Amino acid sequence: MLSGDPGEMPAAISSAPAVDDAALIRAAQRGDQEAFERLVRAHDRAVLRLALSLLRSPEDARDVYQECFLRVYQNLHRFRHGSSFQTWLYRIVTNLCLDQLRRRKARREEPVEGTGAAVSRGRLEQMQEARAESDPQRRLLSGEIGQRIQGVLQQLSPKERVVFELRHYHGLRLREIGDVLGTTEEAAKNSLFRATRKLRAELGDLL
Amino acid sequence: MNCDAARERIPLYLYGELTGEQEEALARHLDECRTCRTALETEKRLHRLLDTAGAAPPEELLEECRRALGRAVEGRLPAQRFGVRTAGPPRRRLRAPSWAAGAAAALAAAGFFAGRWSAQLAAAADPGAAGTAMEVRYIDPQPGGRVRIVVEEKRQRVLEGTLEDSPIREALVNAVRNPLDPGVRADSVELLKGMAWSAEVREALLYALEHDPNDGVRWEALESLRAHASDPECRQALSRVLLRDRNPGIRSAAIDLLANSPDADVVGAFQELLRFEQNDYVRLRGIRALEALGAPVETF
Numbered sequence: 001m002l003s004g005d006p007g008e009m010p011a012a013i014s015s016a017p018a019v020d021d022a023a024l025i026r027a028a029q030r031g032d033q034e035a036f037e038r039l040v041r042a043h044d045r046a047v048l049r050l051a052l053s054l055l056r057s058p059e060d061a062r063d064v065y066q067e068c069f070l071r072v073y074q075n076l077h078r079f080r081h082g083s084s085f086q087t088w089l090y091r092i093v094t095n096l097c098l099d100q101l102r103r104r105k106a107r108r109e110e111p112v113e114g115t116g117a118a119v120s121r122g123r124l125e126q127m128q129e130a131r132a133e134s135d136p137q138r139r140l141l142s143g144e145i146g147q148r149i150q151g152v153l154q155q156l157s158p159k160e161r162v163v164f165e166l167r168h169y170h171g172l173r174l175r176e177i178g179d180v181l182g183t184t185e186e187a188a189k190n191s192l193f194r195a196t197r198k199l200r201a202e203l204g205d206l207l
Numbered sequence: 208m209n210c211d212a213a214r215e216r217i218p219l220y221l222y223g224e225l226t227g228e229q230e231e232a233l234a235r236h237l238d239e240c241r242t243c244r245t246a247l248e249t250e251k252r253l254h255r256l257l258d259t260a261g262a263a264p265p266e267e268l269l270e271e272c273r274r275a276l277g278r279a280v281e282g283r284l285p286a287q288r289f290g291v292r293t294a295g296p297p298r299r300r301l302r303a304p305s306w307a308a309g310a311a312a313a314l315a316a317a318g319f320f321a322g323r324w325s326a327q328l329a330a331a332a333d334p335g336a337a338g339t340a341m342e343v344r345y346i347d348p349q350p351g352g353r354v355r356i357v358v359e360e361k362r363q364r365v366l367e368g369t370l371e372d373s374p375i376r377e378a379l380v381n382a383v384r385n386p387l388d389p390g391v392r393a394d395s396v397e398l399l400k401g402m403a404w405s406a407e408v409r410e411a412l413l414y415a416l417e418h419d420p421n422d423g424v425r426w427e428a429l430e431s432l433r434a435h436a437s438d439p440e441c442r443q444a445l446s447r448v449l450l451r452d453r454n455p456g457i458r459s460a461a462i463d464l465l466a467n468s469p470d471a472d473v474v475g476a477f478q479e480l481l482r483f484e485q486n487d488y489v490r491l492r493g494i495r496a497l498e499a500l501g502a503p504v505e506t507f
Contacts, residue, residue: 033280040276048264048272058268065272066279073280149260167222168254169261169389171420174224189224196218200253207252 021085029077036076040069043086046170047093053165054097056154064096090172090180094162101158145206152202156195163191164199208236213243217250223422223454227487230455234488254423255397259390370402383411389421396424400431409435413444422454429460437468446476455486462489466496474502 021042027035047068051061071092079088153161159181166172166180167188177188200207208216213236219225220233237244347355368375382395396415402408415428429448435441448461462480465473477493481504484490497504 036280037277040273044273045263045269048269052264052268058265061264062268062272062275066276069276070279145256146260149257153260168257171422174222189219192222192224193215193218196250196253199257200250203253203256206256207249 022081025076025079025081025085029079036073039085040072043089044069047089050090050093050165050170051097053153053169054158054161055100056150060100064093064100067096068093084176084179086172087176087179090166090170090176091182094166094180098158098162148206149203152199155202156198157191160191160195160198163188164195167192208232210236210240210243213237213240214246217243217247220247220456221250221254221422221426223456225455225488227455227490230459230486230488231491234459251423251426255393255427258393258421258423262388262390370398376402376405376408380407380411383415389419389424392419392421392424393427396427396431400427403431403435409438409441413440417444417447417451422457425452425454425457426460429457429464433464436464442470442472446472449476449480450483455489458484458486458489459492462492462496466499469500474500477502478504 021039024035024039024042028039044065048061048065051064052058055061055064068089072089079085153164156164162181163177166177167174172180174188174192175185178185181188213233216225216229216233220230225233237247349355366374366378370376370379376399379395379399382391383399385391385395392415396412399408399412403412409432412428412431415424416432419425419428432441436445442465445461445465449458449465452458452461462477465476474497477497480493481490481497484493494504
């Protein structure tokens with residue numbers, strides 16, 4: 001079928017690693033630790049990437065990563081085959097990130113230079129730049145354009161950021177994103193539309 | 208459709224999120240409106256720009272997370288608290304679920320989980336050797352508190368030159384398959400666009416077209432192969448893209464490329480497409496292509 005449903009996509013172009021989640025989940029449910037480890041490794045890069053993108057703090061992203069997979073570990077026996085493990089996992093990590101962003105807002109932790117959050121972002125940028133430090137062009141890209149893009153992404157509302165991240169960087173369909181967020185495909189589409197409009201307006205001079 | 212409606216649909220078109228009818232209406236408008244075609248190209252550039260900010264998380268952070276999770280799941284150590292935090296999800300010691308109790312306890316007692324994970328330590332920058340990263344491959348505890356560690360070193364170096372230089376071209380060809388960074392892949396595909404006459408470059412571009420998980424990279428790869436659409440290997444890849452790509456925009460672009468230089472096999476590819484295609488717009492493009500070739504829509 002060619003409906004564009006990722007569930008029907010060939011594994012080669014799926015955003016998720018090409019592993020048989022169902023078999024791994026069944027084995028992990030029987031107590032196979034290696035299967036659980038393989039399940040984690042198949043998905044944890046995406047989980048950390050989403051947490052890092054949304055929270056912009058390695059410490060917070062690390063906490064969310066751990067809490068996310070501990071919840072998976074403790075609740076895997078409740079997982080019902082036939083539903084999407086990826087959607088379940090994204091729902092957990094997204095809720096943890098949104099909770100964290102709400103806490104930050106409530107405690108007025110959001111970007112104030114010199115605070116813990118700002119220091120964490122500095123560390124993240126250092127970690128990202130370290131990978132490209134020997135290449136001047138990449139350094140320039142990550143140091144200037146990359147920061148500019150990140151700055152604009154931070155201006156999006158949390159929901160817009162989640163929808164944009166999941167669609168653009170994680171390849172989820174809007175219908176799946178609606179499932180992750182407990183909302184409709186149409187609402188996800190509206191969030192994506194608002195996000196791309198803002199990004200286009202703010203980054204227009206780079207296009 | 209007017210220009211305002213078209214501009215609203217262009218982002219959704221690139222994400223493959225329009226219905227068949229919406230895509231058809233947008234295509235009709237784009238055929239007639241140069242301004243909106245320019246807007247589409249601008250939107251594609253925005254996608255490529257945003258791809259550059261979508262790099263994978265740092266490997267060292269990922270490995271830190273894996274080690275900490277391994278320790279927490281093993282249950283022998285309390286979940287480690289990192290850094291100084293003033294807020295965050297509540298941390299707790301793992302309570303082993305009942306379903307896993309037997310096997311997990313046995314494996315944890317053997318240090319299986321944490322051992323395997325910690326043996327795959329992350330690439331860690333060596334402060335004493337700039338440009339070098341090392342990955343621990345094997346840890347062998349020795350008598351007297353000593354330890355023997357086998358490390359694999361990765362050294363960074365700078366390559367400079369033009370696309371005519373084989374080391375540069377080879378690096379870019381390898382970068383097309385970089386699993387971690389869609390920005391690097393998109394840059395590589397774009398740079399290699401003019402080198403598709405080379406068999407190794409064409410092979411890399413065909414790989415990106417068929418296998419890259421990022422829609423923007425696949426779009427770029429398809430564009431880069433436009434001039435080679437009559438090559439047999441390219442046509443075979445395009446025929447597979449017709450049937451397998453998740454993005455209807457890419458599927459319809461593949462129809463156009465195949466239809467521009469038709470051969471005996473293309474009719475069968477289009478007929479095969481119509482057997483399974485569910486997107487109305489792509490179906491319509493396939494039907495029109497077959498009609499233009501004077502071929503029947505049905506195979507029987």
